[in-house]
Structures are given as C-alpha cells and as structure tokens.
Amino acid sequence: MIPENLQDNAVIVALGNLAASAKSEFDELTIEVAAADILAVLRQLKGLGFEQLTTVTAVDRYPSEPRFEIVYHLHSFSKKQRLRIKARISGESPEIESACGVYGGANWYEREVFDFYGVIFLNHPDPRRIMMPDDWEGYPLRKDYPVTGTRY
C-alpha cells in the first residue's frame, strides 16, 4: 500500500507495480517489494541512478512469519538520495535471489547474512560463511540463538 503523499515520488512511480508498499520516516524512504521481484527491482533502481549498494542485511522477526526481512540500502551519489528496499521471506525456507549480478558489492554482504541468519542466496557466486568458522553450527544473529553459552 502506497500512502498518498508518496504516490508521485519519482522512484515509486518508476517501480510501478513492483512496489508493494512504501513509507517515509525520518526523511528515509522505505519501499517494500515481493521477494520474487528483488532482482527486477534492483536492476531498475540501478538504471535510475542508484550507483551503489551500501549494505545488505537482515532482521529476524522470530517468532512471527514471514520471519526474515532482507534489507538493502541503496545510494545515489548523483541525486544525493538514499533508499531502503525490503523483502520479507519465510523462516521455513529462507531463500532469495542473490543481487551479485546487479551490484558486485553484494557478494560479501550476502555472505554475511547467510553466515548470521542462514538465509540462502540463490545463484550466489561464493556461498560460504564469511565471519564464523566453516564448520560452525547454527546462525548466531537469529533471535532463537543464545547470547551466552558454549553450545548451540
């Protein structure tokens, strides 16, 4: 659902039906899209002048479903504009297309999300853990992962 004051926002108009909902808080624009559309959305935004993908991260909404929010922050240097794109995916099969084909810089950020949340990025060129050891069990930033203790 797009609120009325954002109906004629240039980015939202350009995304058309791809933008499922949007909000603007603290002068920061957040657009929510369907997880299946993420590649199309990012491609279109890169064409619109968002040159850089600043970061990719996730938020765990455990125990509610869909469990994970994958959050992309884009930056357009030329327009001096930042944008937050959000896609929700379920906790049972956390999968989403990798953005590496559009923004090369997504590589390590997606590895980090995989490492900490166990989200699978389909077609990722290097789908390995990045911070934790390769044989680590569990995904440390999930809300059901304990903060202290020696074993998961």
Added chain:
Amino acid sequence: MAQGITTEPEVDEDFERRGKSHSGPRSMVLNMGPQHPSTHGVLRLLLELDGETILKAAPDVGYLHTGIEKEFEVKTYQQNVTLTDRIDYLAPLSNNLVYCLAAEKLLGLEIPPMAQWMRVMLAEFTRLNSHLVWLGTHAIDIGAMSVFLYCFREREDILRVFEMFSGQRMMTSYFRIGGLALEPPRGWQKRVKDFVDVFPSRIDQYEELLTNNRIWTGRTKGIGFLSLEKMLDLGVTGPMLRAAGFKADVRKDAPYSSYEKFDFDVPTRTENDVYARYLVRIEEMRQSAKIIKQALEGMPSGPYQADAPGIVLPDREKMKTQMESLIFHFKIVTEGFRVPEGEVFQVIESPRGEVGCYMVSDGTQKPYRVHWRGPSFGNLQSTPAMIEGTQIADVIAALGSMDFVLGDTDR
C-alpha cells in the same frame, strides 16, 4: 603498471581451503597473513603466483569477529556506545557519533549547538588521528621508517587531547545519546590551539619526507589502479573514491551535526593510484585542521547535553536536592530508557569512508537490531579486483592505500 585489471574473483574451494593451485605446475600459492605485519590486524590473503605476478587473490576475513552486532541486542542503548568504540578502534569517536545520531533520530532529540560543534571538532581530531596512524604504517610498510616516528609524535598530542576531554586515550566513548559524556574540561582551548597552530607545519614535514621522494613515488605512482566504475560497483567509499576523481563526501552531501556551518574543501585527485590516495589523505588532514580551527574560534556556549530528563543523566547537584532527578538517575542506570518504535539508517563520513548504522527499535530499552556498515568491509572487498595481475611487491602498497581496519571489517 597493469592498469584496468578488473577480473572477477571466482570461488575455488581447493584454492582457498587447501592452498591448491589450479593453473598448473608453474604457479604457487602464497599464504599471506593472518599475522603479516602489513595487514594491520589479522587479514589472511591467499595469493596464487606465477613468478612474481599475482594470478588470483582471495582475502579471508573474520579473524577478529567478536559478535558485536549480537551484543548490541542485549545491552541498553546508552551502554552500547562503549561497544561502538571497539569496532573501528582507530576512529572511535566517528563510531560514537554515528551511533548516537541514529539513536537521537529515533528519539527525536535536539542536540544543543555547543555539543554539536564539539562533536565536529573531536570527529575531525579522530580523522587526523586515524590518518596519522595510516600514514605512519603505510610508509613503514613501504620502507620509510622515520615518517612513522613523526606521525606518532603528533598522534600522541591528539591522544592527550582525547584524554583531557574524556579521561581515555583510545576508547573514549565521549559522545553519548543526548550530547557529550562530560562537560568539556577547563583550559581545553589552549591545548587545542597549541595543536592546530603547529600542525600544518608538521604536515609539511611529512610531505618533505615523502611527496617528492623518488623511492616513495616509484613505489606508489601507477600502483593499485581500480576503475571508478568497479569501485562504485564493489561498494568502495571514502578517500579511495575521491582519489579516483569522484567528489563524494557525506559531510558535504548530507551534512550532520552542523557540518554545514563549516568551510572546508573536499580534495580529489584523478590519478586513481596509491600516490593519489596518499595526496588526498594529506590534503584531508589540512582540511581537518582548518575545521578544528573554525570550531575552536566559533565554539558556541551553552549546555553540553540535551534537555531530556529520563534520557540524559541528571546533574549531580540536582540529584542531591531533587527527588525527581534522583528517580530519573536510578531509572536510567538500572533499566535504561525506551526508544520509540522505528528504523533509521544514519551515515557519516569516517576517516575510511561511509560508516552506516542501521538501527531497528521495537519500543523497548534495547535495540532490536543494529547493523554496522563499516567502510573497511566494502573497501576490502575490492582487493582481488585491484591486485590481480599486478606484482607481489605492489600488494603491500595497494593494501596500505585502502586503509582498512580489521576490527571494522569483522566487528
């Protein structure tokens, strides 16, 4: 040198796990780090070499991972400020600043002008501090020993300034949500003035040692090229972008903490090599000194903390005389304060580039999620693209010019 090398890194588990080369008997695999002095921390870099040419490079990070993002979720907002110091340990005040700005945005706090200016001044001191460590160690990596000693002489002065303000030399935690941790000490103006009066001449000294030095230019000119397009694609920010002729600085593009009131330039170069990055950072130091001087001369008077009872700790004197202040003090210390539900992404210009703090609040006293976008993480990602196809002797210069801090990369 080999300009325009933009090979995509490919995954090769044999290569990265077992160091097995894949280009036949002519190549060998060199495991550089994690305890290599030029990696400034613990970065492991796997290099596949044909003679002295690098065929393939694979950085391996994570040795300094301390789970700071997890820890953010179990501490109160104000306690978390001390964690941010430890992320990028060469620029602790920049980290304090971005974290506090994010939380203040959620809280809707108005910070008094004096605290804002003081934040700008100390953030610029942090930039100087970080650039001095970078210059000293970068020069020592390449073989210029004495520059290190000169740089650390001035760094010592800066650490004394930090000590004077906060009582701490490195992990200062001087910026708090709502303003500053303590009232600025008596006589700080003299200490700062003594420093900015001599500092520009000290930069001249470093330049005399390096800028026209034949060994220095020979080791840095034309080395570490990476096309601007590739840099933007890989998420590189900060001085590296500016040395590629791209004028991008958050302080100018989206001013925070009253940076718009200061007069300074954003230096750029177009050569896009190690030498250009050196010149950009040297000029940045001059600009920082200029900002500090303006802050010193125009420092507004007034309170150093926002008027926000329930968030900012009450005055000691009031605590002894007013029941309400005592209760607020007890509440803040024991359970913290509630932050309204919402999410923000605050970005500032740290010495290394864009540092971003994505903060999600669920309305309780502890953040629901804090994601740290460290500039080193994005910058380091460009290593393979930058060094593949070049000579092994140039790796040290190229890595040094990125100015990464592994604490910032691994968090």
